[in-house]
Amino acid sequence: MKAYLKTHPDILLVILFAGLCWILFALPTGYDQLISKDTHYDKARVLSVDNSDIMVHAIVKAGTQDLEVKMLAGPFKGEKARVINALKGKMELDEIYQKGQVILVQYTVINGKIKTAYSNGHYRISHEVWLLGLFALLLLAVGGWTGLKALLSFALAGLMLWKIMVPLFLKGYDPIPIALAVVGFLTLAISLLVGGLTRRGAVTFFGAFLGLGFTCILALYFNESFRIHGAVRPFAETLLYSGFYDLQITRIFLAGIFIASSGAVMDLAMDIAASMDEVKKNNPDISLKDHIRSGMSVGRAVIGTMTTTLLLAYSGGYMTMMMLFMAQGVPLINFFNINFVAAEVLNTLVGSFGLVTVAPFTAAVGGFVYHFRPDGILKKTMPVTSEEMKHCASQIRTE
Known part of the structure; x- marks a missing residue:
């Protein structure tokens, strides 16, 4: 059993995060007592x-x-x-x-x-449970063991948002560091679950987190000039009227920008990390420069569709609003200046910035991770000779 666990360390990760999901499920939010027992x-x-x-x-x-x-x-x-x-x-x-x-x-x-x-x-609960069950079965049928880990990461993300992030927001904590910490932990967990305890998982995490950090900085910077109030989000004003007067709804809106783009950022980082891992396996002697270039090539191919994905995802939720303004003949200059529309422009463009930057971040991190020895010295980029291989083997036997 111990030997099997050593050769399959991802099983330990699955057990660890499954236990964490169970703990989160049982964890009270602090607002459950508001519902009367009667x-x-x-x-x-x-x-x-x-x-x-x-x-x-x-x-x-x-x-x-x-x-x-x-x-x-x-x-x-x-x-x-x-x-x-x-x-x-x-x-x-x-x-x-x-x-x-x-x-x-x-x-x-x-x-x-x-x-x-x-x-x-x-x-609708029974239909939602059936739909979730069908999704889980399809994920397991198509993905197998990887599908199980993806399903676990899906559950972990939902529980982290509902049990950790939302209650902390309601209690008045600053939404930006809370959201960044939650998304960072989810990025680490999902990267390790899908990528394993490997260099690929590490590259995915660091590349994605750097992209998310850059997205957060851009959201904070550009909101000063956009002057968007958090009340543009549905139910934000209702939440204030419910007694939560001290909520920082504008910073909640800004946190939502990089939360919304985090999934696509992780997806792109995993694509690049997986491709660089395959390149390294098939060409162990590839140079650092060429390895980074190969990662960037994959990033360029995926960026175009990913940015369009964000645009379609965000605009789809506001289709009726766009139809209303068009039906009333609102000029484009007025249309894009309305706070609701400007909020979506900020959301889409800042999220797209994160997607674009995650490609060079992940490629650079991947290049250095795959070309560094544990002692921190860069690996040789020239082919390894048979004499060098024999010398390494003798050194290993000596040790």
């Missing part, structure tokens, strides 16, 4: 609806929808209950239910009975 969330099926109290104003609906439901889970499974669907007059938040649909019900229990119950949207 409050329950269970799914229910709608038996009948009463729309008499709904007021329609053009395309907006307000008022309440009264529902009769049958509980499908929880301590009151099989029992009927009255549920209130309070409409806020916002289409992105409101849902109108029909008979036979399954919804999530939030209710309080007093003296062993349901006191008040409200609808919390269509029940």
Whole structure:
């Protein structure tokens, strides 16, 4: 067993990070106690609806929808209950239910009975679990052992964001160093999980982290001239009204810039590191200069598609906003000067800067990592002669 672990050190990494995921899953966020112990969330099926109290104003609906439901889970499974669907007059938040649909019900229990119950949207949890399960199966089927490590890194990233970064943001800590530390740790973990405890994993980490650090510096610098307030992000103002008055929402917005680009940065760094690793294996005598050049060649090939990926990913989330301004005939000079649009321009261009710079960073780091001995002396770039190989072998036997 010990010999197997020595030849497969990535198993230890998988066990280590799987244990960390379990710890993070059980770790309280500090905000769980805000939910009353008498409050329950269970799914229910709608038996009948009463729309008499709904007021329609053009395309907006307000008022309440009264529902009769049958509980499908929880301590009151099989029992009927009255549920209130309070409409806020916002289409992105409101849902109108029909008979036979399954919804999530939030209710309080007093003296062993349901006191008040409200609808919390269509029940989507089961579909989300099925979709996640299919994704995991596909990842394992296609990737095998590497797919398992990728799935573990996916879970670790989600837990780190939800259990560590978000609670620290809410507690008022400076978002920039917190986000940089979390993303740095995730970069290290994912680089080692996918690349292994090898030079390839080390090159991936250092190249990606240098690119992310540069992205962070650019975001801080250019936001001074762009003058973007963090309230441009959805629910930011609602968060302030919820009692979190001291949140640094602008710095949260800036942290989100390099968080959003970190995945693409790691992807590009891994591509370059893996290619340089293959080049070194197939041509051990390649010179430092040629090795760096080969890494840059791969970086140039990937940069074009990666920057376009960021543009499409960011613009896709704001498609309706672009349609609105075009439909109203807003001039381009006004369009790009609006704070929402300028925020996306800053997001896209700064993230793209990180992608472009990660290529030379990773190529340079890879060149020096692969061409240095443990004692810090550069390896010879000339072919190794048979006499030198015999001398090295004799030295090893002597030691």
